[in-house]
Amino acid sequence: MKYNTMKFNKALIALLICLGFLSCKEDTKKLDLEPIAEVIEPEPITEFGFVLDEYIVKRDTIKAGDSFGKILQRNNISYPKIYQIAEKAKDSFDIRKLQTGKPYTLLCAKDSLQTPRCFIYQPSLSEYVVVNFQDSIHAYTSRKPITYIEKTATGVIESSISETLQEKGLSPRLAFKLADEIYAWTIDFRRLQKGDRFKVIYTDKYINDTTYVGLHNIKAAYFEHNGEPFYAFEFETDSIKGIRDYFNEDAKNLRRAFLKAPVQFSRISSRYNLNRRIAYYGYKLRPHKGTDFAAPLGTPIMATANGTVTESTRRGGNGKYVKIRHNATYSTQYLHMKAQNVKKGQYVKQGDVIGWIGMTGNSGGPHVCYRFWKNDKQVDPLREKLPEAEPISASLKLKYLDYIAPIKTRLDVIPMDEELKDQIAQSSNDINLQTQ
Numbered sequence: 089m090k091y092n093t094m095k096f097n098k099a100l101i102a103l104l105i106c107l108g109f110l111s112c113k114e115d116t117k118k119l120d121l122e123p124i125a126e127v128i129e130p131e132p133i134t135e136f137g138f139v140l141d142e143y144i145v146k147r148d149t150i151k152a153g154d155s156f157g158k159i160l161q162r163n164n165i166s167y168p169k170i171y172q173i174a175e176k177a178k179d180s181f182d183i184r185k186l187q188t189g190k191p192y193t194l195l196c197a198k199d200s201l202q203t204p205r206c207f208i209y210q211p212s213l214s215e216y217v218v219v220n221f222q223d224s225i226h227a228y229t230s231r232k233p234i235t236y237i238e239k240t241a242t243g244v245i246e247s248s249i250s251e252t253l254q255e256k257g258l259s260p261r262l263a264f265k266l267a268d269e270i271y272a273w274t275i276d277f278r279r280l281q282k283g284d285r286f287k288v289i290y291t292d293k294y295i296n297d298t299t300y301v302g303l304h305n306i307k308a309a310y311f312e313h314n315g316e317p318f319y320a321f322e323f324e325t326d327s328i329k330g331i332r333d334y335f336n337e338d339a340k341n342l343r344r345a346f347l348k349a350p351v352q353f354s355r356i357s358s359r360y361n362l363n364r365r366i367a368y369y370g371y372k373l374r375p376h377k378g379t380d381f382a383a384p385l386g387t388p389i390m391a392t393a394n395g396t397v398t399e400s401t402r403r404g405g406n407g408k409y410v411k412i413r414h415n416a417t418y419s420t421q422y423l424h425m426k427a428q429n430v431k432k433g434q435y436v437k438q439g440d441v442i443g444w445i446g447m448t449g450n451s452g453g454p455h456v457c458y459r460f461w462k463n464d465k466q467v468d469p470l471r472e473k474l475p476e477a478e479p480i481s482a483s484l485k486l487k488y489l490d491y492i493a494p495i496k497t498r499l500d501v502i503p504m505d506e507e508l509k510d511q512i513a514q515s516s517n518d519i520n521l522q523t524q
Contacts, residue, residue, distance in 0.1 A: 136193070136208050136216055137230070143195040144202050150190050156183035156207070156219075163194060163204045173219065177227035181209075181217050197222075213301045214293075235294045236304055242504050245284040249277060261303040262288065268352055270306060270320045270334050273344035275313050278355060286311045287502045289495070308495050318342075319499075321492045325480060333477075337496060339485045343477040345414075346469070347392040347438060349381055350422060350458050351445065357382035357455055360468035377466040378423065378457040385454045387445040389422050391436045392458075400428045406457075407449025410442050419464075423457035424449050 133140045146163070157170045165173075174183055186192075186209060195206040205222035214234060219227045241262065243252040250263045266286070267277040291304040309320040320334045320342055334342045358380035395414035399421075402408045408425040426446025430436055445454050460469035480488055 136218060138195060138206065140195075142198075143205065144198055146194040146196060146202075148192060148194075150186050150188050150192060150209075152188050154186065154188070156186060159192070159194075160204060160207070163196070164201050165204055169221075173221050173225050176221075176225035177219050180227035181219065181229065183219075185211075187211065213299060214295055232295045234301065235297050236291050237294060238289065238291050238307070240502050241288045241290065242502060243286055244504065245280050245286075246282060249280065249286070259292070259303050262290065262306070264352070265303065265306050266309060266311070270309060270342060271311060271318060272347055274318055274342055275311060276348060278349075281314055284311070284313050285504055287499055287504070289499060289502075308492070308499050310499055319496065321488075321495060323480070323488050323491065325484060335480055335488065337492065339480045339488050341477045341479050345393050345475040345477060346418075346420075347390065348470075350389050350392050350420075350456060351381045351383045351387055352390075354381040354383040354387070356380065357453070360470070378421075378459040379468070379470060380455045380457050382453065382455040383445045385426060385445055385447070387454075388441040389425065389443045389445060389456050391438060391440045391442050392420055393418070393438050395420075395436060397430050397432055397434045397436060397442075400430055400432050400434075402448065405450035407451060408443070408446065409449075412436065412442075417463055419461040420469075421459040421461075423459070424451040424455060 156174065157167070160170050160173070161167065177183065191210045193208040193210075194204045195208070196202040196204050205220075207219040207221075209217045209219075211217065214231050215229065216232065217227065217229050219225075241253075241256065241258055243249070243256060245252055249267060250260060253260065253263050266288070267275075271277070287310040289307045289309070291307065293301045293304045295301055305322060306320075307322055311318045311320075319337045321336070322332055322334055324330070324332045336342060356379060358376060358378075360379050361376045389410075391412055393412075393414045395412040397410060398413045398419070399409070399411040406423045408428055409421060409423040410425065410428050410430060411419060411421040413419045422443060424446055425443040425448060428443045430440075430442045436442060445456055447454050458469070460467055460472070462472065
């Protein structure tokens with residue numbers, strides 16, 4: 089009996105050991121299965137190429153009367169040290185060029201005095217100047233990385249393209265680009281019709297993916313004016329010189345040799361009229377051989393084409409004026425300027441500012457009288473069939489057509505505002521029918 093009891097006790101102990109072993113093994117399995125919490129270190133905050141966590145960061149803007157020296161003196165840098173920094177940095181950055189209102193940052197040591205170690209000045213949103221004096225003194229200019237984001241926009245004209253874009257919260261640069269660069273030679277934006285509409289594929293620039301810094305370019309556009317479609321596609325015609333221009337769907341250059349007007353967003357106050365009679369002069373025949381573009385005083389006046397300035401002077405009723413010879417056939421003249429911006433013999437390019445709107449000479453209000461010569465005879469430029477710019481070369485035409493094919497397809501399928509509304513309304517109706 090005693091033997092059996094001992095045998096039973098041994099068996100029980102063995103069973104308990106076995107159960108204990110299995111339990112430990114199970115616990116080990118559970119430990120193996122349980123995920124180990126990963127310790128994630130926070131990403132260091134960096135800006136301007138510095139880890140900001142390593143400094144006390146002070147930000148401010150340049151105030152009236154501020155100077156590089158005054159800013160550093162206010163922050164416990166002695167004058168001899170300031171002079172030393174300025175001397176070392178002057179070859180890379182002129183510290184006298186700080187502009188009121190521009191932001192700057194001081195990176196300071198984490199000590200009781202919070203001594204500045206680095207001065208960073210931002211002349212623009214993307215550009216910054218670093219004056220580093222924590223070890224050796226050196227200065228350099230750099231740029232924040234820019235992200236380019238492609239977008240699309242559509243609109244229907246109610247009054248003007250500027251107002252249409254403003255209502256949509258879009259950049260006014262889009263209006264300028266469309267009106268004065270892409271379609272300046274084919275559409276008169278002073279005479280847009282209600283119901284004219286457009287589509288645009290364009291690229292915006294951002295810093296850190298959040299701060300908008302402006303329009304980069306327009307890749308393609310479609311403008312429907314008076315029921316007539318006008319396509320525009322940007323294309324590089326010279327990769328070495330980086331020359332880009334806009335062409336239509338048939339590879340025809342949208343640009344002309346002459347701008348339609350010498351002033352942006354102006355209005356025509358008086359047209360070319362050889363039969364004009366004025367009450368002030370007793371209704372005597374006084375031909376008007378120019379086109380008057382009214383605009384506020386000081387508005388820039390642009391050369392409507394490339395050419396050489398043959399006159400920049402003041403004379404009689406013309407007031408201050410500029411005359412430009414473009415080639416053997418064409419010349420233009422710009423009267424009543426407030427001041428000229430070019431000299432005789434100077435070569436100017438299309439779009440260059442040659443003066444500003446004024447009231448010199450015989451002028452009843454601020455405007456520029458734009459005169460146009462063809463074969464030494466004054467003509468109405470708005471009635472002339474003006475020459476086009478050089479077409480795309482034959483060697484590039486096939487490449488261009490292949491390039492724009494997918495872009496045109498994409499442009500065509502972008503719904504207009506009213507089409508988008510119809511699509512939403514139709515989708516809503518379909519949902520209602522399905523739920524009935």
